[in-house]
Structures are given as C-alpha cells and as structure tokens.
Amino acid sequence: MLWLDLGNTRLKYWLTDDIGQIVDHDAKQHLQAPAELLMGLTDRFERYAPDFIGISSVLGEALNIKVTETLSRLNIPFEFVHVDAAHPLMRSDYNDQQLGCDRWLQMLGAVDKKKRQCVIGCGTAVTIDLIDHATHLGGYIFPSIYLQRESLFSGTKQITISNGAFDSVGQGMTTQDAVHRGILLSIVGAINEISHRHPNFEVIMTGGDAAIIAQHVNRPVRLRDDLLLNGLARYFDHSKQT
Numbered sequence: 001m002l003w004l005d006l007g008n009t010r011l012k013y014w015l016t017d018d019i020g021q022i023v024d025h026d027a028k029q030h031l032q033a034p035a036e037l038l039m040g041l042t043d044r045f046e047r048y049a050p051d052f053i054g055i056s057s058v059l060g061e062a063l064n065i066k067v068t069e070t071l072s073r074l075n076i077p078f079e080f081v082h083v084d085a086a087h088p089l090m091r092s093d094y095n096d097q098q099l100g101c102d103r104w105l106q107m108l109g110a111v112d113k114k115k116r117q118c119v120i121g122c123g124t125a126v127t128i129d130l131i132d133h134a135t136h137l138g139g140y141i142f143p144s145i146y147l148q149r150e151s152l153f154s155g156t157k158q159i160t161i162s163n164g165a166f167d168s169v170g171q172g173m174t175t176q177d178a179v180h181r182g183i184l185l186s187i188v189g190a191i192n193e194i195s196h197r198h199p200n201f202e203v204i205m206t207g208g209d210a211a212i213i214a215q216h217v218n219r220p221v222r223l224r225d226d227l228l229l230n231g232l233a234r235y236f237d238h239s240k241q242t
C-alpha cells in the first residue's frame with residue numbers, strides 16, 4: 001500500500017508491505033505544488049508496485065484535482081479520505097463539511113473507546129481535540145509557533161525576528177526571547193489550561209513540533225508519530241469491509 005498525507009507544508013508518504021510494516025517513508029516540502037512533487041516520486045512508488053493508494057489531503061479542491069491527474073497515470077487504484085462523522089470507531093458532532101481530514105484521521109488513529117483522550121496535532125496549525133469514549137467533543141485550532149512568528153514579523157516594524165529557538169516559556173528580556181517564549185507559552189499555556197479543565201483525559205501529541213511543545217506541558221504526554229498513518233489504515237480497512 002501507498003499512503004499519502006498532503007498537508008499545508010509537507011507531503012508525507014509511507015509504503016507498507018502486506019503485513020503493514022513500513023518499507024519506505026519520507027516527508028518533503030511541496031511549496032504548493034504537490035502534484036509536481038508526486039510526479040518526481042512516481043519511479044520510487046512504482047518500484048514497490050503498491051496495489052492501493054490511500055490519501056489524506058487538506059489542500060482543497062483545485063490541488064486535489066491536480067494530484068488526481070498525476071496519480072491516474074500510475075494505474076493503481078486510489079482514494080481520498082472523506083470525513084465520516086458517524087464512523088463506527090468515533091462519532092463527532094463537529095461540522096463534518098469543515099473538519100480537516102488530517103485532524104480527523106489523527107483522532108481515528110488514536111481513538112480508544114475505553115478512554116478519554118486529548119489529541120494534539122503539531123503541524124502547520126496546532127489542533128487540540130477532545131474525545132470522550134470515542135465521541136469527539138470538538139476542539140481548537142492555533143497557528144503553529146512558526147506561523148505565529150511570521151505574523152509578528154510581517155505585522156510589526158520593530159520585530160525583525162525570523163529565526164531562533166523555541167526553548168523556554170520564562171519571561172524574556174530581549175525581543176528575541178520575548179517573541180519565542182511568548183509564542184511557545186501561547187500553545188503550552190493553552191494545553192495546560194485545557195488539560196486542567198479535562199483532568200481525566202490522556203494527552204497524546206503528534207506532528208513535527210510535538211517534542212518541542214511537550215517538554216513544557218505540565219502533564220504526562222504520550223508522543224506518537226504514527227497516528228495519521230494508523231488512522232488511514234483503520235479508515236481503509238473499514239471501507240474495504242463495507
């Protein structure tokens with residue numbers, strides 16, 4: 001199988017064998033040209049001769065059409081995930097026309113009907129979602145630490161910070177520190193507040209920035225890097241059976 005995650009910043013792919021083991025995986029910036037990037041990867045994909053391609057995309061109709069055109073040339077069946085708010089593994093009252101499928105798949109990959117869970121995705125946006133015994137209760141969306149820094153940079157004259165490390169939530173004494181620490185605190189503080197309001201929820205974090213953020217969260221955090229892939233496998237396994 002070939003699994004694709006078309007995110008706002010990066011395209012990720014996983015090639016898995018018959019027993020679900022990952023045989024190849026990569027993540028690449030697509031610079032809003034995912035179809036062109038996929039074209040360059042087709043040789044690699046064809047070498048493994050996957051029998052199916054499952055796709056998560058949050059890129060919108062126009063780019064999805066281009067991706068469809070590119071994938072059609074491979075002569076391998078493929079399918080885009082559609083959010084199903086009444087999925088047997090997890091129901092949701094969130095507006096299913098709006099819920100991002102990466103966000104939904106991360107939850108589907110994590111959901112456990114015996115638990116209360118808080119699933120946090122740390123990509124281009126940070127998403128925080130609450131799930132109570134396999135019912136999605138809704139959530140929050142924040143700009144990532146990098147998007148927040150870019151917005152300060154572009155919206156002010158005196159803040160010219162465009163790089164540096166996000167490594168502390170203590171107050172800063174320089175612009176550099178105040179910016180990085182303020183931004184990191186906005187996300188860490190929100191997570192701490194949400195987990196304070198929902199004390200019995202297991203906190204699960206995934207995505208490129210999860211480790212940076214998790215360090216400062218004052219609750220035990222389970223870091224997982226397989227949630228979206230697991231969600232894709234669960235989604236297509238179920239759709240094959242029905």
Ligand SMILES: Nc1ncnc2c1ncn2[C@@H]1O[C@H](COP(=O)(O)OP(=O)(O)OP(=O)(O)O)[C@@H](O)[C@H]1O
Nearest residue numbers: 006007008009010011122123124125146207208209
């Ligand atoms: N402006 C930036 N400068 C440096 N690194 C960035 C910037 N924007 C994003 N990143 C990196 O991108 C990664 C984002 O995490 P992740 O891989 O989960 O999401 P993504 O692939 O970028 O987002 P999406 O899935 O929405 O495309 C992080 O590792 C972060 O360090």
Ligand SMILES: CC(C)(CO)[C@@H](O)C(=O)NCCC(=O)O
Nearest residue numbers: 058098099100101102103125141
């Ligand atoms: C929130 C992001 C950007 C996270 O990648 C994506 O899931 C998305 O575009 N969602 C649509 C908005 C929503 O989930 O309500």
Ligand SMILES: [K+]
Nearest residue numbers: 008058059060
């Ligand atoms: K947008």
